[in-house]
Each structure stands twice: as C-alpha cells, then as structure tokens.
Amino acid sequence: MSFFRMKKVVMNSLFKKPATRMYPVIPREFTSVTRGHVEMEDPEGCLACGICAKRCPADAIRVDKSKGVWEIARMQCIQCNSCVETCPKHVLVMHAEYTTPDPEKKVDTYQLHHTEPKVAQVGDFDPQMETGDAGLVCDKESCVFCGLCARNCPAEAIRVDRAEKLWEVDKDACMKCGLCIEKCPKKCLTF
Amino acid sequence: MGKRTIIPFGxxxxxxxxxxxxxxxxEDETVVDVIPSIGYVHRGLEKLTEVKEYTEMVYVIERVCGICSFGHGWGASAAIEGAMGIExxxxxxxxxxIWHELSRIHSHLLWLGLLADAFGFDSLFMHCWRLREKVLDLFEKTTGGRVIFSVCKVGGVRKDVDxxxxxxxxxxxxGMAPEIRELADVFMNDSSVLNRMVGxxxxxxxxxxxLGAVGPxxxxxxxxxxxxxxxMGVYDRLGFEPIVEExxxxxxxxxxxxxxxxxxxxLIEKAAMDMPDGPIAAQVRGNVEGEFALRIEQPRGEAFYYTKGVGTKFLERMRVRTPTNQNLPSLVKMLKGCDFADVPIMVLTIDPCVSCTER
Known part of the structure; x- marks a missing residue:
C-alpha cells in the first residue's frame, strides 16, 4: 500500500513544476503594495522639516536643515512606511524592490537644493526663509476657526476652539512646514 | 548511578x-536535570517604547517576533486602545x-517543517515550507510585507482588503487544504514519525x-x-471552539x-463571508493616560501585554510576556528523564521563540 502511495508522490513530483524560482535568472515579482525601500523622490521639494526623522521608529532617518541634507541608514530602516505617510510634501516614496545586499552599513545621503531666501507666498513656503519671532500668524478677522490647520498639522502644534474663537500655535512645536497655509480655506495664515 | 556529564545545548x-x-x-544517555538560561538575543525593545511615540512604537513591538509579528502588533495596539478607550x-x-489566523497557519506550517527537520525528514520539511510560501504571498499582496506587516495601528488597521x-x-x-491534509497524514500516520513522538x-x-503551560x-x-x-477580535461571532488533545x-x-x-x-472563510463594510480605523487623538493589560492568543500560546501612559506622547511602560517564557518550565519538566536523542524533538514541540522571550 505504502509502495503505491510512494509511487504516486514520485510520479507527481516528476511532472510538477518546481516550487522554486531560478533566481536571479528569473527575477522576483513584487506586488503593487510591497514595501521594499524608501526613496527621496524630489529633493527640491523637501522642506527638511524633519517630521520623517521624528516619526521613524528605528531612527534610520537624519535630517540636517542647516546643511540641507537628508540621510537614510538602509540597515536601520524597517520599511514601516511611517515617513512616507507623514511627509507633508509627499516627496518620499516607498518602492517595491528591496535594496541590494551590502557588507557595509550603507547610508544614502541626499542633498536638498533650496533656492535663495525670498518673501513667502501663500502655499509656497521656503523653510530657509527667516521667519522672525512672529512665526505662524493667523488673521483672526477672516479666520472661521474651522480647525483644518490643526487637523493637518503634522506636529500637532496648532489648537483651535471654535466655541471660544481661539486659535493658538505652539511656536516650539511648529516645524514651519507650511502645510496649514496650504490647507487653510480662508487663506488667513501667514509666516 | 552513572557518571554525570553536563552537555551545553545551544x-x-x-x-x-x-x-x-x-x-x-x-547520566549515560538519560537527561537527569536541565538548567535553562536566556539572554543571548536581548534587544531592549520594551525600553525603546519609552522613547518612541506610542503610534510608531507598534512597528517596533511587531519586531519582537518574526513569526507572530501580527499578534504582537495587535496586542500592543489593543493595549493602547484599551488605555485610551478607543473603539x-x-x-x-x-x-x-483574518491576518492573525493567517499568521497562525504560517507559523504552524513553519513549525511542522522544523519538526520534520529535527527528526531528519528533510523532504517533509521542504513541503511544509513550500505550502507556507503561499500564505506569505497572501501577506505580501494584502499588507506589503512578507513576515513583518506593519499593518496594525492604534485605532484599527492601515490597509483595507477588497x-x-x-x-x-x-x-x-x-486549494492548500488537500495538500496540508497529505502532509498531516504523514505526521499522524507514518511509523517513522510516530516512533519519534508517541509517548x-x-x-x-x-x-x-x-507549571502554567500555555497555547498548544x-x-x-x-x-x-x-x-x-x-x-479579542471577532472570534465569538465565528463560533470558535478550542482544539484539545488529551x-x-x-x-x-x-x-x-x-x-x-x-x-x-x-475561521478565515467565515470571517471573509461576514465581513461588514465601514471604516478601517478610528481617529486617535491625545495621549495615553492610564494603564491597561490584556492577553492574546498567539500561534505559540498566550501573550500578555501591559501598558501605562502618563499623558505624554511616550509610554511610561510597555511590558510583553511571551508564550515561550511561560512554556520553559514545562519544557524543563518534560526533558527530565528523557533520552538525549529526544531532546531536540521536545524542545521543538513547545515551539520555542527565544527572540520573543528575550525581546
């Protein structure tokens, strides 16, 4: 009896396709959602706000605002997608392909190219601009206290209370990313 | 009484x-005493949760284990949700x-393969892992990760499944069930396998x-x-009844x-049929204040989570007790009096996860 069972298994195995792939001749196919590695897609658009580094649970990202440098330690990154989700400018992208194996603990560095300081326009904020002590300012005359700025603030630095007509910003927590200015429906926020 | 020898194992x-x-x-070939020790792969993950925001910390806690990672992510999220009163x-x-049960299938198939490998049945080991690969592909398709999913977050999940x-x-x-049944037949009826396991x-x-044994x-x-x-989850609605052997x-x-x-x-089939429409995550505002403890059944057994927050973005304490930690005394009891050749099989049947235990 067991002889026939064995014969069946042998015959099946002879004619079945192999379960493995001839890697690297046949490359691996990734799904559309596979988290392979994080890439800085648009160094020009990065504000160097540092939210990605703050949210990274593995401390893999380092942002130096003064030198305009964005770094990621490939061995430390755990591909959790937190940085990609929190980036206010959507300049970080998760690619499906894994990074190639490396005997060194590789750190990828990106130079962020910022233009010369200029006067801020609504929705076009330059992080290197001198903002002075005033920081983020709200024109309370036109503000409707909708709270969209607070809801979109990645640093949770803004507090809005519609009932009390209260709008306040925690200047230390504010990263000056300009996202609130972009989202404000009444365009009453300025730096 | 023969001469006593101490053999380090692992x-x-x-x-x-x-x-x-x-x-x-x-004593000759018989094990008379066992002294277990841990501390080889300690990574300090619990401590790390005190310096990382509680929302991102879930992705750290998932790394406690590479096999039951979803269970750890769920346990940590549920503990924080409990402390914050999030529904x-x-x-x-x-x-x-569904993801937790898929993890169980992949964990058990992995374990069956390792067991087959422990008693030298290598083709059986390969077949178990071949089947496990299909579950991993499902994970990759639905979550983006093969073993660490990062899909569970405080308040719900990050990805929907259509x-x-x-x-x-x-x-x-x-489609996998008949193939698993074939493998199960070898594990349950093959005399060479049974000789190593029965009694x-x-x-x-x-x-x-x-001894406080948990899980399988x-x-x-x-x-x-x-x-x-x-x-936990929706097991009560799926008519779940534990499997017990005597x-x-x-x-x-x-x-x-x-x-x-x-x-x-x-269970997955039933859950997929009954799946309601609606949002996949609740809004999370504010910080954790208060404490909460819960137990969750992972593939290897019961895991315990304790969380304490004091109103800041960081948790004051996150404690995880894993199933292997609980099963080690039972293992020591089993090993006493056994043959030296049976030690690997017995160590494997508690499905040890030392990386979990040491965190």
Whole structure:
C-alpha cells in the first residue's frame, strides 16, 4: 500500500513544476503594495522639516536643515512606511524592490537644493526663509476657526476652539512646514 | 548511578531555530536535570517604547517576533486602545482576525517543517515550507510585507482588503487544504514519525496547570485554554471552539497544531463571508493616560501585554510576556528523564521563540 502511495508522490513530483524560482535568472515579482525601500523622490521639494526623522521608529532617518541634507541608514530602516505617510510634501516614496545586499552599513545621503531666501507666498513656503519671532500668524478677522490647520498639522502644534474663537500655535512645536497655509480655506495664515 | 556529564545545548545548535541555551545534566544517555538560561538575543525593545511615540512604537513591538509579528502588533495596539478607550471599527476587527489566523497557519506550517527537520525528514520539511510560501504571498499582496506587516495601528488597521482579494485568500486556502491534509497524514500516520513522538515528553494535565503551560502545549495536555475565547477580535461571532488533545505527548502537541491549521482556514472563510463594510480605523487623538493589560492568543500560546501612559506622547511602560517564557518550565519538566536523542524533538514541540522571550 505504502509502495503505491510512494509511487504516486514520485510520479507527481516528476511532472510538477518546481516550487522554486531560478533566481536571479528569473527575477522576483513584487506586488503593487510591497514595501521594499524608501526613496527621496524630489529633493527640491523637501522642506527638511524633519517630521520623517521624528516619526521613524528605528531612527534610520537624519535630517540636517542647516546643511540641507537628508540621510537614510538602509540597515536601520524597517520599511514601516511611517515617513512616507507623514511627509507633508509627499516627496518620499516607498518602492517595491528591496535594496541590494551590502557588507557595509550603507547610508544614502541626499542633498536638498533650496533656492535663495525670498518673501513667502501663500502655499509656497521656503523653510530657509527667516521667519522672525512672529512665526505662524493667523488673521483672526477672516479666520472661521474651522480647525483644518490643526487637523493637518503634522506636529500637532496648532489648537483651535471654535466655541471660544481661539486659535493658538505652539511656536516650539511648529516645524514651519507650511502645510496649514496650504490647507487653510480662508487663506488667513501667514509666516 | 552513572557518571554525570553536563552537555551545553545551544544557543548555537544545528537543530535549533532559536538560540535557547540548555545545560543538560546526563547520566549515560538519560537527561537527569536541565538548567535553562536566556539572554543571548536581548534587544531592549520594551525600553525603546519609552522613547518612541506610542503610534510608531507598534512597528517596533511587531519586531519582537518574526513569526507572530501580527499578534504582537495587535496586542500592543489593543493595549493602547484599551488605555485610551478607543473603539475599533468592526471591519478592522475582522481584518485583524483574518491576518492573525493567517499568521497562525504560517507559523504552524513553519513549525511542522522544523519538526520534520529535527527528526531528519528533510523532504517533509521542504513541503511544509513550500505550502507556507503561499500564505506569505497572501501577506505580501494584502499588507506589503512578507513576515513583518506593519499593518496594525492604534485605532484599527492601515490597509483595507477588497472583496475580490478576500475571495482569493479563501480560494488559495481551500486549494492548500488537500495538500496540508497529505502532509498531516504523514505526521499522524507514518511509523517513522510516530516512533519519534508517541509517548515522548509527556506533560500531564495537572503538571500543565501547575507549571502554567500555555497555547498548544497546554491544549495538547487536555487543558481547554485559549485566549481567543476572551473576546479579542471577532472570534465569538465565528463560533470558535478550542482544539484539545488529551495525551500530553509530542504527538498530541503536533496534532493540536495540525488541527488548528484547518480550524484557522474555516475561521478565515467565515470571517471573509461576514465581513461588514465601514471604516478601517478610528481617529486617535491625545495621549495615553492610564494603564491597561490584556492577553492574546498567539500561534505559540498566550501573550500578555501591559501598558501605562502618563499623558505624554511616550509610554511610561510597555511590558510583553511571551508564550515561550511561560512554556520553559514545562519544557524543563518534560526533558527530565528523557533520552538525549529526544531532546531536540521536545524542545521543538513547545515551539520555542527565544527572540520573543528575550525581546
């Protein structure tokens, strides 16, 4: 009896396709959602706000605002997608392909190219601009206290209370990313 | 009484998937005493949760274990949700249950392969892992990760699964069932396998209670103990009933795990059918204040989570107690009096995860 069972298994195995792939001749196919590695897609658009580094649970990202440098330690990154989700400018992208194996603990560095300081326009904020002590300012005359700025603030630095007509910003927590200015429906926020 | 010899077993050993260290005191070929020690792969993950925001910390806690990573992510999220009083949407609970049960299937298939490898049945080992690969592909398709998913977050889940993919999951699992049955037949009826497992490493029901055994080890000794009965996820709505075997030996523990694979397939099928529409995550505002403790049934057994927050973005304390930690005393009891050649099988039947234990 067991002889026939064995014969069946042998015959099946002879004619079945192999379960493995001839890697690297046949490359691996990734799904559309596979988290392979994080890439800085648009160094020009990065504000160097540092939210990605703050949210990274593995401390893999380092942002130096003064030198305009964005770094990621490939061995430390755990591909959790937190940085990609929190980036206010959507300049970080998760690619499906894994990074190639490396005997060194590789750190990828990106130079962020910022233009010369200029006067801020609504929705076009330059992080290197001198903002002075005033920081983020709200024109309370036109503000409707909708709270969209607070809801979109990645640093949770803004507090809005519609009932009390209260709008306040925690200047230390504010990263000056300009996202609130972009989202404000009444365009009453300025730096 | 023969001469006593101490043989160090692990942390580096060809048969061990995990770096457990046991000092085996032998009299001829018989083990008379066992001294376990841990500390080889300590990573300080619990401490790390105190310096990372509680929302991102879930992705760290997931790294406690590479096999039951979803369970750890769920446990940590649920503990924080409990402390903050967040109500998780229904759909998220169903999705969590499905991913958790898929993890169980992949964990048990992995374990069956390792067991086959431990008694030198390498083709069986390869076949178990070949089937496991299909589950990993399902994970990659639905979550983006193969073993660490980062899909569970505080308040719900990060990714939705559409109905076509749910149907595909059920179809893949249904297609796998006959193949798993073929493998199960070898584990349960092949004489060369049974010779290594029947009557080996017996743990009686009383001993299991006394030593605090959890998971398949406890259920293999006739103890009806499963944290899925405690109201986590949607198990109560899926008609879940724990699988119990009475013999208490290695074969009973193996049988529990094999039967649990089929049970998980049924649970996933039911959950996919009943899946309600709706949001997949609740809004999370504010910080954790207060404390919360809960228990969750992972593939290896019961895991315990304790969380405490003091109103800041960082947790004051996150404590995780993993199933292997609980099963080590039972392992020591089983090993006493056994043959030296049976040690690898017995170590494997508690499904040790030392990386979990040491965190």
């Amino acid at each position: 942390p580096q050993h060809p048969v061990l998937p995990e770096p457990v260290h046991l000092d085996l005191v032998l 998780v949407p229904e759909r998220a609970l169903y999705l969590r249950t 109905s076509a993919t749910l149907r595909e999951i059920v179809e893949v699992l249904k 080996v490493g017996v743990l009686t029901k009383e001993e299991a209670v006394e 080890v406890a259920r293999g000794s006739g103890l009806r103990q499963d944290m899925r009965l405690n109201g 013999a208490g030996d290695c074969e009973a523990r193996c049988k529990v795990r094999i039967r649990e694979i089929f049970q998980s397939i049924e």
